[in-house]
Amino acid sequence: MTGMDHPKHKSAASRRAVLRAALAAGGAAALGRPVLAGAGNPANQPPNVPDWTRYLGDGVAIRAYGKPSKHEAHVIRRHVEWLTASRESSVSFTPLHELDGIITPNGLGFERHHSGIAEIDPADYRLILHGLVDKPLIFSLDDLKRFPRANRIHFCECAANTGMEWRGAQLNGCQYTHGMVHCVMYTGVTLKTLLNEAGLKPKAKWLLLEGADAAAMTRSLPLKKALDDALIAYRMNGEMLYPEHGYPARVVLPGWEANMWVKWLRRIEVGDQPWHHREETSKYTDLLENGVARRFTFVMDAKSIITNPSPQAPLRHKSGFTVLSGIAWSGRGKISRVDVSLDGGRNWRTARIDGPVWDKALTRFYYEFDWNGRELLLQSRAIDESGYVQPTKADLRKYRGVNSIYHNNGIQTWHVHRNGEVENVEVS
Amino acid sequence: MSKCLKALAISLAALLLLTGHGSSTARPGEKKGALPGAQKIGIGREAAAKEIEGWTISIRPDGLGLPVGKGTVKQGALLYTERCASCHGEFGESIGRWPVLSGGEGTLKSHDPVKSIGSYWPYASTLIDYLRRAKPFGAAQSLTNDELYAITAYVLYLNDVIADEEFELNERNFVSIRLPNQPNFIDDDRETTERAFWQRSPCMKNCAPGGAQITGRAKLIDVTPEPGKGPKIE
Structure with a gap:
């Protein structure tokens, strides 16, 4: 819209055309549908020469942080209003049908929060690592960034993805049936590196991962996975994590259910047994037909x-x-x-x-x-x-x-x- | 050795160093042998006991982490009505889509299982831990230790786990509380019970008799959000 701030370069006709296009895009976006490439305005098509070919467009740095064309405004995360009691403890879905390749843009990766997005000042960010360790440590964000870095591309899928479809077809759209998955490149420090800094006591077997959000979200993690391929990530697709994805640091557990990828990570406690917290007992356990429930079903099946x-x-x-x-x-x-x-x-x-x-x-x-x-x-x-x-x-x-x-x-x-x-x- | 051969030997040695096939893999500025994960790098500082204490709120089934405190069912009833009932209902039955806290005994095998604290949760420690870290919704970590024990006692009373209104829950008697569904949890067994999903050569042709018949349609249920009902576009 900043382009409209330079009327001296534009004729009245061009301004009308801009307005027309904006209305067309806005109208279609309101319906949540893409603008059909097949339609369009013959005045912009051969043999005619459209305004964008005649007049100057925005200069550099007017779009200081770029975003998609206004014609793509319908490509957004969406949520299902009836699914949850409040947006602070809810989920939004990746528009998978509008994406190609394998990398999810940072602004489109699904969200799942338990008490809303924690907005953390990076200067106040602290990660405490304690419990069955030789020396309990506290790290600032700058500390985490000083460690050797690892880059990993992994999918992140909520265990409840497709959860509404167990009893039959419910939702018309892969955004809603399968949109609790995304895939980005994470940059961070391996959890193994941090554990090595603190030194593990012989009895160490499980870790507790805790978020700094208003749910202080926790999950128990077997030490074996922590030493295998777990990452404490602060970047996704090269940028710092977005607040909704755990800025400034989150856990990455390749192949395991996303609920364990604790966002806004503030504390890692090393222990000798799991904590059996809410997200691994009441939730994220799989009730079978005979009334028995599976727990610790970490791996996401193909x-x-x-x-x-x-x-x-x-x-x-x-x-x-x-x-x-x-x-x-x-x-x-x-x-x-x-x-x-x-x-x-x-x-x-x-x-x-x-x-x-x-x-x-x-x-x-x-x-x-x-x-x-x-x-x-x-x-x-x-x-x-x-x-x-x-x-x-x-x-x-x-x-x-x-x-x-x-x-x-x-x-x-x-x-x-x-x-x-x-x-x-x-x-x- | 000729000059030419000497130069070759030097560049070979350099190449070996670069590709890590040589006797030393140390990079410039790196302590010899200080591979990530092997030797300590020395970043971060020791956490003070007070710092750890301020953030350590986790409680385990064996009682690790239980704060010192006490509260009765009766005291909890008042607090619950004031701070919890507007979402979870007067008796834990829940209002709207907020989670159900009580009831549902004997429903886990039905097609409408109610997974309440009494019917489903395996450990009482999960309840007091969750109250301590996340409740009340929107005012997390605002409850005193005595309030935590009182509300926990009342919610366990709503679930018939505690029978006596005068019962006082505290850090000493807490681990004696048992929830009835604890034995009905098993560790992940998919790789053995669902072994059939690992197939050598899945069927490619005529995999089922007759043509596929449609047995269900999302359209009939009609719960897909309508276009335009998504979040506001900036």
Whole structure:
């Protein structure tokens, strides 16, 4: 909008055009739908020459921190109002259907807070490491940044992702069914390095990770994972963490459920047994059909989702060459293969993976085909390097029932209608 | 050795150093052998006992971390009504979407399980720990130790874990409190019980008889947020 501050370079017609475009973008954004590239204004198209080709645009540093085109204003995190009692203890979802590749922009990664976003002054940030250690330590943010750094690209998935779908198809849109996942590059210090600084006592077996938010969110972490690949991260995609993702420092536990990736980390206590706190007993335990509940189900099973087409991203052409696209990931390692079905799981073809295939990271797959314009029942099936094959929802329910809430990695079905609209369905 | 060979030897040695195949992997300015994670780097300072004490609020089932204090069910009833009931209901039944605290005994195997403190939670320490760190919602860490014990006692009373209104809970008798569902938790067993999900060669052709039939539609439930209802766009 800053471009409108320089009217001397612009004719009245150009200002009208800007206004028109803003209204068009605003109107579409209000509906949460993308502006259709197919529509548009013939006055801006060949053989005519549009205003942006005639008149000067914004100069440098007017957009001192850049953001996407105003025509992409519908690409935002969204939440489901009825799901939770308050926004401070709630979740917003990544718009997976509007993204490609494997990296999530920092402003679009899903949020899950338990008592809202803690706004921490980096000068006051402190991390205490104590308990069964030789020497309890306290670190400032500058201290953390002085340690040797590690860069890791990993997916981060809430254990409750797809949790609303246990009893059947509920929400029309992969943003809502699968949007509690994102994938960024983290920069930080390995937890092993910090533990080494303090020195572990022989009885040390578990850690307590605690946040500085108004929920003082805690999770117990087995020492083995802490010494394996855990990171205390302060950057994502090169930038400092955003406040909603734990600024200035959070825990990164590759492949494990996101609830354990404690944000706004303020304290690490070393102990000899787990603490059995609220988030690992009342929540984030998986109730099975026989009334028994699994606890400490840390690893995220292999999973995939077709992001395009999907209910929020219907097919706009009637038939012909069609690109199907999606993401796959596994908490047990790399994705080794993704299969796609167009007929509700009767027949499968192996999808084409494009882009890097990294350990415990989102992996992008495509399947290009000639759509005959008939109805489709689309499914994708992830296979990881451990040999785990993403199960059907029916197979998953055989083992878990429908009361688990967490760890729903069943195969998703999208029903593509003849008109290209897409619906979340379940199939026999 | 000729000049030429000498130069080659030097550059080879440099190459070995750079690629870490040589006898020393030390980088400039680094203490010999000070690989990350092996030797201490010496960043950060010793935390003072007072600093640790101020932030250590965690409580474990074995009683580790319990503060010194006491409170009765009766005292807790007053505090609960004042600070908790507006969300969790007068008897822990909850209002709207706020979490249910009581009831639900015998529902865990049903298709509408109620996971309350009495019906589901394994440890009473979880309750007092959570109250201490996060409650009341929006005014965390504002309860005194006596208030913590009193509210905990009252919520356990609402769950029929404590029967006597005059009962006083304190740091000495706390670990004697047991919640009924504790035995019904098992550690993650997916890699054995769900072994069938590790398949050598998943089916590729004619994997199920007949065509796939649609058995459920999200549209019928109609709970997807309507377009435009998302957060305000700046």
